[in-house]
Amino acid sequence: MNSTNYDACPECDLLLKPAQLKIGEKAHCPRCGLLLSRPRKQSIERTFALSITGFILFFPSVLLPMMGITVLGDANTGTLLSGVIALFNENMWPVAIVVFLASIMFPLVHISLSLLISGHLYFKRSNRYLVTWMRWMYHLDEWIMLEVYMLGIIVACVKLMAIAPLKFGWGLYAFIALIIITTLLTSNLDNRLFWQRIEQLRKENNNAS
Amino acid sequence: MQAKTNALSQGFIRCHDCGYLVKTGNQSLSCPRCNSHLHARHPHSLQRTSALLFSSFLLYIPANIFPIMTVNQFGAGDPHTIAGGIVELIDSGMIPIGLLVLVASILVPSSKLIGIGLLLLCTHFRWQINARRWTVMYRIIAFVGRWSMLDIFMISILVDLVNFGEVQIIAGPAATAFAAVVILTMFAAENFDPRLLWDNQKNL
Numbered sequence: 442m443n444s445t446n447y448d449a450c451p452e453c454d455l456l457l458k459p460a461q462l463k464i465g466e467k468a469h470c471p472r473c474g475l476l477l478s479r480p481r482k483q484s485i486e487r488t489f490a491l492s493i494t495g496f497i498l499f500f501p502s503v504l505l506p507m508m509g510i511t512v513l514g515d516a517n518t519g520t521l522l523s524g525v526i527a528l529f530n531e532n533m534w535p536v537a538i539v540v541f542l543a544s545i546m547f548p549l550v551h552i553s554l555s556l557l558i559s560g561h562l563y564f565k566r567s568n569r570y571l572v573t574w575m576r577w578m579y580h581l582d583e584w585i586m587l588e589v590y591m592l593g594i595i596v597a598c599v600k601l602m603a604i605a606p607l608k609f610g611w612g613l614y615a616f617i618a619l620i621i622i623t624t625l626l627t628s629n630l631d632n633r634l635f636w637q638r639i640e641q642l643r644k645e646n647n648n649a650s
Numbered sequence: 651m652q653a654k655t656n657a658l659s660q661g662f663i664r665c666h667d668c669g670y671l672v673k674t675g676n677q678s679l680s681c682p683r684c685n686s687h688l689h690a691r692h693p694h695s696l697q698r699t700s701a702l703l704f705s706s707f708l709l710y711i712p713a714n715i716f717p718i719m720t721v722n723q724f725g726a727g728d729p730h731t732i733a734g735g736i737v738e739l740i741d742s743g744m745i746p747i748g749l750l751v752l753v754a755s756i757l758v759p760s761s762k763l764i765g766i767g768l769l770l771l772c773t774h775f776r777w778q779i780n781a782r783r784w785t786v787m788y789r790i791i792a793f794v795g796r797w798s799m800l801d802i803f804m805i806s807i808l809v810d811l812v813n814f815g816e817v818q819i820i821a822g823p824a825a826t827a828f829a830a831v832v833i834l835t836m837f838a839a840e841n842f843d844p845r846l847l848w849d850n851q852k853n854l
């Protein structure tokens with residue numbers, strides 16, 4: 442089977458000969474224009490480092506207060522998690538679950554998976570779950586909505602400023618840092634390279650045993 | 651090999667999960683690299699997409715007529731619909747933010763519903779179109795969908811923070827319907843297979 446000599450465009454199914462790209466070059470599909478690959482410098486090392494940072498940042502951004510307001514002498518602060526709980530307490534559990542998954546659960550799982558995968562590749566360790574982790578990470582990607590949540594924070598701030606004075610907390614700063622890290626993470630993660638390395642590791646492992 | 655051929659017509663299937671190109675005919679229906687099931691095109695793409703689209707159309711109505719949140723102040727309730735919240739923002743001079751919410755909660759969902767509907771009609775009736783342009787439209791639809799969740803996240807923040815004895819913000823029934831619309835249209839876009847647009851073109 443020599444199918445690896447060819448490639449197909451995921452959106453128009455054009456049969457392609459994959460180009461050998463250097464760092465900094467991009468390959469677009471000649472028929473539909475889709476960005477096919479874009480090799481990154483030290484993709485595994487950078488993904489590993491960014492995953493560790495993101496994983497650490499995740500906890501303060503979920504647990505520390507992001508914002509606080511004071512109305513008639515009463516003060517209230519909110520965290521990512523307390524927003525979910527507030528919706529639950531109002532019996533809006535379908536919405537609460539959606540917010541919980543998109544802003545807490547999926548980002549955590551995604552960053553843990555990328556930590557596990559890049560860690561294994563960095564230390565050249567084989568693991569039979571690598572393939573499953575890669576597939577989960579791929580499917581989760583679309584459902585992580587941290588940047589959207591950030592816009593939600595901005596709009597909420599504008600609305601709240603009309604009611605009462607606002608205060609920002611460490612949770613918000615950690616959250617902004619987390620968004621920057623996850624954005625860098627997705628742009629540095631070279632899917633194609635990761636799959637190639639996983640296959641290599643598996644072959645080496647099969648030869649060794 | 652011709653300059654432009656479909657992988658499928660040459661007997662290749664691209665694995666959806668890992669991108670591996672597999673020569674069909676060797677009877678294996680799972681990807682040798684990642685073990686996921688192989689399909690030349692997304693299975694039942696049109697049926698699934700239209701079912702999801704139809705449900706989101708139905709839910710889009712309550713999402714827009716019922717209040718998405720209610721502001722309770724000193725015993726008096728003030729319900730807001732999605733459109734009402736935008737009008738209020740613009741009235742109070744917050745025009746850029748008002749426009750942002752207008753785009754995210756009204757323009758994006760409605761153009762998404764129409765866009766996916768058009769894509770379905772196009773593939774069903776095998777319209778001869780500029781497939782490249784339509785693929786770009788699909789790509790935009792798939793990309794912008796998640797940004798509509800903005801309103802839902804904003805409500806979760808407001809409900810949590812504005813919770814005092816005399817002043818309270820409560821989420822309304824439209825929030826559930828709207829979140830469902832966003833998620834269903836995201837699934838609809840995910841289930842649509844843009845390669846069908848190309849398959850139907852007689853002369854490429």
Ligand SMILES: [Zn+2]
Pocket residue numbers: 450451452453454455470471472473474475
């Ligand atoms: Zn293409």
Ligand SMILES: [Zn+2]
Pocket residue numbers: 665666667668669670681682683684685686
């Ligand atoms: Zn595969």
